[in-house]
Amino acid sequence: xxxxxxxxxxxxxxxxxxxxxxxxxxxxxxxxxxxxxxxxxxxxxxxxxxxxxxxxxxxxxxxxxxxxxxxxxxxxxxxxxxxxxxxxxxxxxxxxxxxxxxxxxxxxxxxxxxxxxxxxxxxxxxxxxxxxxxxxxxxxxxxxxxxxxxxxxxxxxxxxxxxxxxxxxxxxxxxxxxxxxxxxxxxxxxxxxxxxxxxxxxxxxxxxxxxxxxxxxxxxxxxxxxxxxxxxxxxxxxxxxxxxxxxxxxxxxxxxxxxxxxxxxxxxxxxxxxxxxxxxxxxxxxxxxxxxxxxxxxxxxxxxxxxxxxxxxxxx
Amino acid sequence: xxxxxxxxxxxxxxxxxxxxxxxxxxxxxxxxxxxxxxxxxxxxxxxxxxxxxxxxxxxxxxxxxxxxxxxxxxxxxxxxxxxxxxxxxxxxxxxxxxxxxxxxxxxxxxxxxxxxxxxxxxxxxxxxxxxxxxxxxxxxxxxxxxxxxxxxxxxxxxxxxxxxxxxxxxxxxxxxxxxxxxxxxxxxxxxxxxxxxxxxxxxxxxxxxxxxxxxxx
Numbered sequence: 253x254x255x256x257x258x259x260x261x262x263x264x265x266x267x268x269x270x271x272x273x274x275x276x277x278x279x280x281x282x283x284x285x286x287x288x289x290x291x292x293x294x295x296x297x298x299x300x301x302x303x304x305x306x307x308x309x310x311x312x313x314x315x316x317x318x319x320x321x322x323x324x325x326x327x328x329x330x331x332x333x334x335x336x337x338x339x340x341x342x343x344x345x346x347x348x349x350x351x352x353x354x355x356x357x358x359x360x361x362x363x364x365x366x367x368x369x370x371x372x373x374x375x376x377x378x379x380x381x382x383x384x385x386x387x388x389x390x391x392x393x394x395x396x397x398x399x400x401x402x403x404x405x406x407x408x409x410x411x412x413x414x415x416x417x418x419x420x421x422x423x424x425x426x427x428x429x430x431x432x433x434x435x436x437x438x439x440x441x442x443x444x445x446x447x448x449x450x451x452x453x454x455x456x457x458x459x460x461x462x463x464x465x466x467x468x469x470x471x472x473x474x475x476x477x478x479x480x481x482x483x484x485x486x487x488x489x490x491x492x493x494x495x496x497x498x499x500x501x502x503x504x505x506x507x508x509x510x511x512x513x514x515x516x517x518x519x520x521x522x523x524x525x526x527x528x529x530x531x532x533x534x535x536x537x538x539x540x541x542x543x544x545x546x547x548x549x550x551x552x553x554x555x556x557x558x559x560x561x562x563x564x565x566x567x568x
Numbered sequence: 569x570x571x572x573x574x575x576x577x578x579x580x581x582x583x584x585x586x587x588x589x590x591x592x593x594x595x596x597x598x599x600x601x602x603x604x605x606x607x608x609x610x611x612x613x614x615x616x617x618x619x620x621x622x623x624x625x626x627x628x629x630x631x632x633x634x635x636x637x638x639x640x641x642x643x644x645x646x647x648x649x650x651x652x653x654x655x656x657x658x659x660x661x662x663x664x665x666x667x668x669x670x671x672x673x674x675x676x677x678x679x680x681x682x683x684x685x686x687x688x689x690x691x692x693x694x695x696x697x698x699x700x701x702x703x704x705x706x707x708x709x710x711x712x713x714x715x716x717x718x719x720x721x722x723x724x725x726x727x728x729x730x731x732x733x734x735x736x737x738x739x740x741x742x743x744x745x746x747x748x749x750x751x752x753x754x755x756x757x758x759x760x761x762x763x764x765x766x767x768x769x770x771x772x773x774x775x776x777x778x779x780x781x782x783x784x785x
Contacts, residue, residue, distance in 0.1 A: 283682065349740050352761055354673050488761035
């Protein structure tokens with residue numbers, strides 16, 4: 253690990269301003285992903301701003317009837333919150349499907365959104381990777397790509413986003429609240445928060461330099477049966493090959509988002525009109541632009557079948 | 569002439585020496601593209617240090633550390649509490665599990681300086697050889713280990729798992745998110761999935777935890 257200087261932030265605006273002053277800065281909250289990457293020298297910040305003291309750890313009702321989740325709410329606490337369990341089951345389920353008990357105790361809401369891909373070529377510093385070292389190439393293309401993206405990938409990057417929580421957040425139409433270095437705040441719909449890789453796969457979100465996430469808000473509960481189904485190589489503590497977050501109403505209408513298939517949670521609102529007609533009809537539109545590699549073509553049928561299982565479960 | 573005591577290597581020193589030579593042998597001959605080689609004449613730079621105070625197993629401790637020091641390294645190398653183990657050092661194996669503020673965490677994936685004022689409990693703080701914690705006694709009784717390397721992490725994790733179930737925290741295998749968590753074998757296995765045992769003592773570990781939880785496995 254490279255050495256770094258360390259400070260504890262006093263207010264969110266101070267943290268954002270301090271981050272802008274030194275472009276080689278990272279915010280650290282749970283640290284479960286950042287320190288892993290720092291040990292491997294994939295992340296090499298010269299300065300860390302510890303945001304754990306910022307009192308952004310509350311879950312509060314909003315005036316619109318939703319919930320405002322502080323950026324520092326730990327994954328365990330968010331999954332266990334009685335309002336989240338009752339009204340946003342897909343989010344609880346997504347969180348509980350990710351990582352381990354130890355990691356969920358430390359990992360935060362904002363940190364989970366911002367975690368980096370687990371592409372093995374991103375992790376192997378001996379390999380070219382446009383995400384880790386822009387312009388160096390992509391070793392995953394033509395490499396072992398069983399786990400990689402089938403949707404929205406580019407010639408520069410076929411990595412997937414690893415978060416389960418973000419897939420649940422996408423299905424729930426969450427909004428990301430931030431503060432910028434000049435102290436101004438803004439809200440970003442989760443649909444506009446993640447970027448596809450294009451030719452700049454190292455830029456993963458629409459956050460500006462120094463911008464700090466302060467909260468994630470959930471709109472008023474939409475009810476329905478909420479299911480998160482994750483398919484992975486072992487029963488627990490593994491990243492998704494494919495995951496499905498679904499909210500299904502009594503009349504069969506609803507929402508669906510996929511994880512493990514793209515550089516961001518994958519949702520196509522237009523495909524949701526087909527939900528009453530079943531998984532095949534939805535998948536035809538949801539996966540319409542898929543460009544799998546020879547090794548991950550299986551994700552297309554796996555996604556359709558997992559969606560089928562989820563829709564059946566939601567009816568039951 | 570050398571006396572026998574000159575060869576009296578402790579097991580720990582021997583393991584450290586072995587690990588170092590293995591690591592040296594496996595090191596790539598040249599730095600990779602991401603790691604610029606430091607110029608040979610470079611003046612040594614001051615390493616940023618930071619002071620941190622926390623309470624470990626009921627005892628206040630204060631240490632001044634290189635900011636890079638993980639909580640695990642602070643415990644093992646600075647406070648000489650070597651019960652917590654370094655397995656993968658990347659949060660994948662759980663051997664480093666300690667309880668901070670009542671919650672189990674991977675001490676390898678957190679910086680010591682981030683624990684100012686925290687109450688930390690390690691395996692050394694759970695029980696003593698003369699007075700074992702019930703979970704330690706149950707691991708002994710049920711043979712919940714083979715080599716023992718993952719055991720301190722398993723035991724710290726298991727103690728916290730039972731607290732999490734009591735606190736009503738659901739898991740991936742809980743059938744009903746809104747019902748109290750059950751103490752089934754499947755629940756314990758899911759909740760313990762962040763602790764890897766390469767000897768494969770899982771069924772005995774589950775039996776040990778079940779006994780402490782008050783139900784047969």
